Amino acid sequence: MHLANWYKRHKDKWWGLPLLLPLLLLPLVRLGNTYTTMGDSTAVLYYLPVALFIALMVFFGWAALPGIMLALVVHHLNDVGPKETAVVVIHFLTTIIISWGCYRIFVPHRYATLYGNHRVGVQRLFWLVLCSASLFLMLFQMASFAGFYDYRTSMASPNPFSIRTLINYQGLLVGGLTGIPLCYFIIRVIRHPRYLRSFFSQMRKQFDKRVTPFEVLLWCGVVGSLIALLLVPLNNSNTIFNSNYTLSLLLPVMLWGAMRFGVIFITAVWTPVIILLTHYFSRYIPDYQGFDIQLAIASSSFAVFSCIIIFMALVSTRQRELHTRARRVAYLDPIIQLPNLRALNQDLARTPWSVLFLMRMPDLDLLGRNYGVMLGIHYKQQLASWVREVLHPDELVYQLSGDDMVLRLNTEFHKERIDELDKRIKSFRFVWDGMPLQPQVGMSYCYVRTPVTHLPLLLGEMSTMADLSLATHHPESLQRTGANHVQRAVKIKVEMMNRLQQALDNDEFRLVAQRIEGARGDHYYEILLRMLDDDGELITPDKFLPVAHEFGFSSRIDNMVLEKTLRFMHTHRKALPASRFSINLTPASVCRAVFTSEVRQMLERYQVEPWQIIFEVTESNSLSNVEQANLTLSRLQAMGCRVAIDDFGTGYASYARLKNVNADILKIDGSFIRNLLSSSLDYQIVASICHLARMKKMQVVAEYVETESIRDEVRRLGIDYLQGFLIGYPVPLETLVELEAEEGRAVQSAVQLPG
Numbered sequence: 120m121h122l123a124n125w126y127k128r129h130k131d132k133w134w135g136l137p138l139l140l141p142l143l144l145l146p147l148v149r150l151g152n153t154y155t156t157m158g159d160s161t162a163v164l165y166y167l168p169v170a171l172f173i174a175l176m177v178f179f180g181w182a183a184l185p186g187i188m189l190a191l192v193v194h195h196l197n198d199v200g201p202k203e204t205a206v207v208v209i210h211f212l213t214t215i216i217i218s219w220g221c222y223r224i225f226v227p228h229r230y231a232t233l234y235g236n237h238r239v240g241v242q243r244l245f246w247l248v249l250c251s252a253s254l255f256l257m258l259f260q261m262a263s264f265a266g267f268y269d270y271r272t273s274m275a276s277p278n279p280f281s282i283r284t285l286i287n288y289q290g291l292l293v294g295g296l297t298g299i300p301l302c303y304f305i306i307r308v309i310r311h312p313r314y315l316r317s318f319f320s321q322m323r324k325q326f327d328k329r330v331t332p333f334e335v336l337l338w339c340g341v342v343g344s345l346i347a348l349l350l351v352p353l354n355n356s357n358t359i360f361n362s363n364y365t366l367s368l369l370l371p372v373m374l375w376g377a378m379r380f381g382v383i384f385i386t387a388v389w390t391p392v393i394i395l396l397t398h399y400f401s402r403y404i405p406d407y408q409g410f411d412i413q414l415a416i417a418s419s420s421f422a423v424f425s426c427i428i429i430f431m432a433l434v435s436t437r438q439r440e441l442h443t444r445a446r447r448v449a450y451l452d453p454i455i456q457l458p459n460l461r462a463l464n465q466d467l468a469r470t471p472w473s474v475l476f477l478m479r480m481p482d483l484d485l486l487g488r489n490y491g492v493m494l495g496i497h498y499k500q501q502l503a504s505w506v507r508e509v510l511h512p513d514e515l516v517y518q519l520s521g522d523d524m525v526l527r528l529n530t531e532f533h534k535e536r537i538d539e540l541d542k543r544i545k546s547f548r549f550v551w552d553g554m555p556l557q558p559q560v561g562m563s564y565c566y567v568r569t570p571v572t573h574l575p576l577l578l579g580e581m582s583t584m585a586d587l588s589l590a591t592h593h594p595e596s597l598q599r600t601g602a603n604h605v606q607r608a609v610k611i612k613v614e615m616m617n618r619l620q621q622a623l624d625n626d627e628f629r630l631v632a633q634r635i636e637g638a639r640g641d642h643y644y645e646i647l648l649r650m651l652d653d654d655g656e657l658i659t660p661d662k663f664l665p666v667a668h669e670f671g672f673s674s675r676i677d678n679m680v681l682e683k684t685l686r687f688m689h690t691h692r693k694a695l696p697a698s699r700f701s702i703n704l705t706p707a708s709v710c711r712a713v714f715t716s717e718v719r720q721m722l723e724r725y726q727v728e729p730w731q732i733i734f735e736v737t738e739s740n741s742l743s744n745v746e747q748a749n750l751t752l753s754r755l756q757a758m759g760c761r762v763a764i765d766d767f768g769t770g771y772a773s774y775a776r777l778k779n780v781n782a783d784i785l786k787i788d789g790s791f792i793r794n795l796l797s798s799s800l801d802y803q804i805v806a807s808i809c810h811l812a813r814m815k816k817m818q819v820v821a822e823y824v825e826t827e828s829i830r831d832e833v834r835r836l837g838i839d840y841l842q843g844f845l846i847g848y849p850v851p852l853e854t855l856v857e858l859e860a861e862e863g864r865a866v867q868s869a870v871q872l873p874g
Contacts, residue, residue, distance in 0.1 A: 133182040136310060137175065141183070141190035144171055148302065149194075153290070153397040157411050162283050163290040164418055165397040169255055170298030172211060173247050176219040177299075178306050187211065206262055214255040222246035244429075247299055252291035256284070282415050289415075289422040293397075296425040297390040304387075318383070325381025325436050338376050345369050346392060349403045366396070366403065366420055373428045381439075382432035389428055393421060455499050457518040460574070466515065466527055467571050474528040475565045476540060476594070477578065478502070479585035482558035483522045494551050498558070499524060505547045509539060523582055530566070537564055541594050561585035562594035576613065615666040618652070623675060627651040630683055632855055634847030635701065635820060637840050643699035643733065645842065646684050647849050648676070664705070673705035674714075682721055685732075687852055689725035694856045701733040701763065709736055710747050715754040722758075729759030733784065737765045753781065763820070768808060785812045789823025789843075795832055809836050 130136050148167040155162050175183040188208055195204045226242050260279055278284070307314045348365050369392075377385045404413050450462035458466075467473055480498070487495045503516040503524065510516075510526070517525045528536060541562060549556050563584035565577065577597075584595040622628055629651065632644040648664075649657040667673045684700050708714050722729060734755055736748075752762050763784035768791055787808055794801045805821075812819045821833045824843030833841060850858065 130310065131179060131182065133179075133185050137179040137182040138186040138189065140306060140309065141172070141175060141186040142193060144302070144305065145190045145194055148298070151298070151394055153394075153400070155400070155414065157283050157286075157414070160283055162286045162414070164286065164293075164400060164414075164421070165394065166287075166290050166294040167298045167302070169211070169214065169251055169291065170294050171302045172215045173219060173251060173295070174299050174302035174306055176215055177222075177247070177303065178310075184212070184216075187215070210255070210258050210262060213258060214251055217254060218246050218251035221250065243299075244296075248292060248295035252288060252295055255291060256288050260284075282411050286415050286418045289418040290397075293393060293418075293421045293425050296422075296429060297386070297393050300386050301390045322381065322383040322387070325383055325439070327379050327381075327439060330379055334379070338372070338379075341372050342369070342376070342388070342392070345372065346395065349396060350399050352402055366417065370424050370427070373424065374431055377428050377432035378435040380432075381436045382429065385428060385432045389425065393425065397421065452518040455496060455503075455518040457499070457503055457524070458515050459518055460520075460578075462515075463517045463525065463527060464571070464574055467567065467574070468569055470527075470529075471569050472530045473567050473569075474530055474533040474537075475567055475577075475581065476526040476528055476537065477519075477563050477565075477581040477585050478524045478526075478544065479561040479563075479582055479589075480522045480558045481561070481586070481589070486556060486558060490551060490556075494556075495522075497551070498549055498556075501549060502544070502547055502560075506540065506543060509536075509543055519578060523578070523585075525578065525581075533564075533566070537594055559589055561587070561589040563588055563597060564594055565597040576610070579613070612666055612669075615663055616670050616672075618650070619663055619667055619670070619672050622650050623672065623679070628676070628679065628683075629657065630680065630687075630852040631849040632700070632852050633842065633849040635840050635842045636846045638834060638838070643701060644855065645701040645735070646680060646703070646852070648680055648703075668705060668707065671707070673707045674711060677702075677704055677708040678717065681718070684852075685721050685725040685727050688727050688731065691856050692726075695859055697731070698859075699731050699733065701735050703735045703737075703765065706737075706748070709751045711751070712747060714751055715758065718755065718760070719758060730761070733761045733763055735763045735765040735786065736782075749781070756781070756783070766822075768804065782817060784818045784820060784840075786820040786822055786842075787838075792821050792823045792829060792833065792843075793825070795829055806836060809838060813837070 145168060148171045151165065151167045152163065153165040155164060172183075172187050175187060191208045191211055192204055195207050199207070222242060225246065304318070308318075345365055345368055349369075373385065373389060376388065400414070400417060404410070404417055450458055450465065452459045483495045483498060486498075499518065506516055506526065511529060514526065514528055517527070519525055526540070544560050544562065547560075549558075563581045565581055567577070571577065581597055584597055588595040627650060629649045631647045631649055633647060634642055635645055636642045648660050650660075650663055652658050664673070664676075667676055681702055684702060688695065688698060688700065722732070734752075736752065756762055761783040762781075763786055764782045765786045766788045767785050768788045785808065787805060791801045791805050791808075795805060796802075809819050818839040819837075820840040820842055821838045822842050824830050824833060824841045824845050826845060829843075830841060830845055
C-alpha cells in the first residue's frame with residue numbers, strides 16, 4: 120500500500136516514468152520503422168522515434184528531456200560513437216523542443232488532452248506533425264551537408280529535391296500523423312491503466328447514433344479483405360487487385376469509417392493498417408524499372424490518405440458533437456437550465472404511464488418586479504434542487520413558461536409520493552439577500568397515458584387547478600370529481616382567446632353608445648363594446664374582457680375603441696357638434712407610461728378637443744402600478760380630458776379611496792341605485808356618496824335608472840347625470856347621427872307649437 124502511494128506521488132518526476140519510458144519504448148517503436156533501399160542509399164517509408172519523443176513531451180513536459188537524452192545515448196553510442204551521438208541528441212532535442220514549445224504557446228490549456236479533441240486537433244497537426252517533420256528533415260540536410268551524417272545511410276540527400284528526400288519527408292509525416300496518437304495511448308495506459316475504460320467510452324461516444332454492430336462488422340470485413348489482397352505475395356497468378364490499385368480502393372472505405380465511427384476509432388484502426396502496409400510494401404509494389412517512382416506514389420498515398428482520413432474524421436466527429444449539443448440545448452431552458460416542455464413531451468412518449476405534478480408560484484411575478492428577475496431564476500433553481508432529492512433517477516423537474524414548473528413521476532405509489540412532495544415543498548425555505556421570502560406554491564397533479572395529446576392545454580388546466588390549491592392548501596387532482604368544470608372553463612377561455620385575436624385581426628368589434636342625461640338638459644354618450652361571434656351575434660364584454668385582460672389584449676382593445684370613436688367624431692363633426700363621449704379604460708392601459716402620448720397623437724390626428732372625451736376607470740386591485748396609473752390620469756386631466764371613476768361603492772372603490780381620488784366624475788354603482796327605494800341602507804349610502812362628492816367638487820352619475828320613480832328620487836338627491844334603460848338603450852354608434860337629428864327636429868317642433 121505504501122509502495123503504491125509512493126508510486127502515485129512520484130511517477131511523474133523526471134527520474135520516474137519520464138526517465139524509464141523512453142528507454143523501454145524506443146526499441147519497440149524502432150521496430151515499427153520501415154526502410155528500403157533506393158540504389159546505394161536508404162529511404163524511410165515510416166518513422167516513429169520523433170513521434171514517441173513528441174508524445175513524451177506532450178505528456179510530461181520538460182521532465183521528459185532527461186529520459187529522451189538517455190535513451191538516444193544508450194541506443195546510438197555503440198553504433199556511431201560519441202561525436203555522432205551528440206549530434207543525434209542535439210538534432211532530436213532541437214526538433215522536439217521547438218515543435219512542442221510552439222504548440223504549448225498556442226495551446227496553453229488542456230494541451231495534453233485525448234487525441235481526437237477538435238479544439239486542439241488543428242494545432243497538433245500543424246506544430247507536432249508538419250512542423251516537426253519539416254524541421255527534423257531540414258536539420259538532417261544541414262548536418263549531412265556539414266559532414267556529421269553519411270548521405271547514404273541518413274534521411275538527407277545531396278539533392279534536397281530528389282525522390283528519396285520526398286519519400287523520407289512523407290515517411291516522417293505519416294509517422295507523426297499516426298504515431299503520435301499511438302505513442303500517446305501507450306504512455307497513458309502505462310501511467311494509468313484505467314484510462315482504457317475512458318478511452319473506449321470516448322470512442323463509443325463518437326460513433327454515429329445510427330451505427331449498428333452489423334455495419335461495424337461489415338466495415339471491418341471490407342477493410343480486412345482489402346488488406347489481405349494487398350499482402351498476398353507477388354506471383355504470376357496475381358490480379359490487378361493484388362497491386363497498388365487496391366491501395367486506392369482503401370481510401371473510400373476508410374472515409375466511410377471516418378465519417379461514421381469517429382476520429383478515435385479510425386485513428387486506432389488506421390495506425391496498425393499503415394504500419395502493415397509500409398512494412399510489406401514489397402507485396403504490392405514490384406521491384407522493377409521505375410520502382411522509385413512507384414515507391415514515391417505509394418508513400419504519397421500513405422501521407423495523403425492519412426491526412427484526408429484524419430481530417431474527415433475530425434470534421435465528422437465535430438459535426439456530430441455540434442448536432443448533439445444543439446439537440447441538448449433544444450431540450451433545455453437557457454435561463455433556468457432545466458429541461459423544457461419539449462423534453463417533457465419526449466420523456467412522456469418513452470413511458471407508458473406517468474404522473475404529472477405541477478407547481479405554480481404566482482407571487483414570483485410581483486417579487487421579480489420588486490427584487491429583480493434573478494430572484495425568480497434562483498428561486499426556481501433552488502426549488503428544483505430541493506425537490507430533486509426525493510425524486511427517482513429517471514424523474515425530472517421541467518421548466519414551463521411563466522411561474523410554473525412540472526415534475527414527471529413514475530406511477531408506483533404515486534399517491535403517497537404526492538403527499539411526500541407536498542410536505543417537501545412546504546418545508547422549502549428561500550432566502551434572498553439575507554431576507555427570507557416564501558412565495559405561495561400551488562400544486563396539482565394528473566395521471567396520464569402515452570400518447571399525451573394537447574399537452575399545453577392539459578398543463579393549462581393543471582395550472583388552473585394549482586390556483587385552486589392555493590385556497591385549499593393541498594395538491595388538487597385534475598381527475599377528481601368536480602374538476603371537469605375547471606377543464607371546461609380552461610377550454611372556453613382558450614377558445615375565447617382565439618376569438619379575440621381573430622376579432623382584432625378582422626375588425627369584428629362593434630361600438631354601441633348609451634345616452635347619459637344631465638339634470639340641466641345636457642347629455643353625452645358612453646361607448647360600450649360588443650364583439651361578433653361566428654354566427655354574427657353580439658357578445659357582451661363581460662364574456663370576453665376578463666380573458667382579454669388575462670392574455671394581454673386589453674390595451675390593444677382600448678386603443679382600438681378610442682381610435683374608432685375619434686374617427687366617428689371627426690367624420691360627423693357637422694352633424695354632431697360639441698358631442699361628448701365617455702370611453703372605458705382597462706387597468707393595463709392606465710398603467711402604460713406611453714398611453715397619454717398616444718391619446719394626444721390621436722386627438723391631434725382627428726382634430727377632437729380634449730374636453731369632448733371622458734375616460735372611465737374602474738378602481739381595481741388589478742392595477743399593477745398604482746403610481747403610474749395616478750400619473751396617467753393626472754396627465755389626461757392636464758391635457759383637458761375628464762376622468763370618471765366607474766362602479767364606485769363596490770370592491771376596491773370605497774370611501775377610503777374617495778379621500779385621495781383625483782377625478783372629475785363619480786359613477787355610483789347600479790347595485791345601490793336599483794334598490795334605492797326599497798332599501799334605506801342603500802339610500803343612505805347613495806346620499807353620503809353624493810354629499811362627499813359635492814365636497815370634492817365632483818359630478819355624480821347614477822347608473823341603472825330604469826323606472827320613473829327611481830329617476831325622480833335620484834333627481835331629489837341632486838345627482839348630476841342619469842344613465843339607464845329609462846334614459847336610453849345602447850344603440851349602434853353609427854345610428855347616433857340619425858337619432859340626434861330626429862331629437863333636434865322634435866325639439867324644434869315642440870318650440871314651434873303655439874303656447
